[in-house]
Amino acid sequence: MEAMTKSAVLILLGPPGAGKGTQARMLEEKFGLIQLSTGDLLRAAVANNTRAGQQAKAVMEAGELVSDEIVTAILRDRLAEPDCARGVILDGFPRTTVQAEALDTLLAETGRKINAAISLEVDDSEMITRISGRFTCGTCGEGYHDSFKQPATANTCDKCDGTEMKRRADDNAETVAQRLVAYHDQTAPLIAYYDAKDALQRLNAMGAIDDIASELSAMTQRAIA
Numbered sequence: 001m002e003a004m005t006k007s008a009v010l011i012l013l014g015p016p017g018a019g020k021g022t023q024a025r026m027l028e029e030k031f032g033l034i035q036l037s038t039g040d041l042l043r044a045a046v047a048n049n050t051r052a053g054q055q056a057k058a059v060m061e062a063g064e065l066v067s068d069e070i071v072t073a074i075l076r077d078r079l080a081e082p083d084c085a086r087g088v089i090l091d092g093f094p095r096t097t098v099q100a101e102a103l104d105t106l107l108a109e110t111g112r113k114i115n116a117a118i119s120l121e122v123d124d125s126e127m128i129t130r131i132s133g134r135f136t137c138g139t140c141g142e143g144y145h146d147s148f149k150q151p152a153t154a155n156t157c158d159k160c161d162g163t164e165m166k167r168r169a170d171d172n173a174e175t176v177a178q179r180l181v182a183y184h185d186q187t188a189p190l191i192a193y194y195d196a197k198d199a200l201q202r203l204n205a206m207g208a209i210d211d212i213a214s215e216l217s218a219m220t221q222r223a224i225a
């Protein structure tokens with residue numbers, strides 16, 4: 001594992017399907033950072049039928065953004081857990097300017113700051129293809145794709161030998177289109193937000209997963225050194 005500054009904070013920006021989750025998992029393994037995906041936290045809240053989950057479910061199914069209050073509260077609680085002191089990769093948060101400002105306040109309160117906000121840059125047309133073919137191992141969460149990354153043995157996870165593969169309910173064409181609209185309207189402005197803070201780094205994320213992973217590792221290494 002690579003050496004890193006204590007409590008590094010890395011943000012992965014990019015539209016749905018840009019590869020944030022896949023790359024965050026890679027960085028988690030390589031640098032020992034904790035992947036914080038608000039999408040995963042919300043899906044867990046829905047599955048556990050918590051109050052936040054009940055409020056978020058229909059919004060997520062429509063491909064719209066869950067309220068800043070709910071998401072920020074979920075993120076704040078997770079960030080306060082002891083393992084996050086090792087440093088975090090934020091995957092899917094912030095998604096609005098209000099969330100970005102809340103994050104700045106939250107980090108300032110705990111003496112932390114953002115090391116880098118890395119924008120994974122991709123074309124919308126490519127996103128639809130990527131999202132519609134993706135699935136994950138229900139046991140360990142490893143990501144796969146019908147066209148780009150099949151498991152070596154059909155329906156068996158390469159990592160953990162799990163045999164239950166899952167597809168997300170919101171990965172259908174109609175919801176994906178709405179998620180892209182939400183991204184362009186509400187999240188893309190964060191690129192300028194972090195650029196103004198001199199925290200932004202751009203990465204062309206149209207290539208092969210492994211090539212993007214190498215470039216992203218190098219960027220991360222520099223950002224958290």
Ligand code: AMP
Pocket residue numbers: 016038039040042059060061063064065066067068071091092093094095096099170179
């Ligand atoms: P993701 O797994 O990041 O693609 O998120 C799936 C869905 O969860 C999104 O389409 C939103 O409905 C919701 N969601 C995840 N993160 C956020 C966030 N930071 N703000 C608002 N909604 C979110």
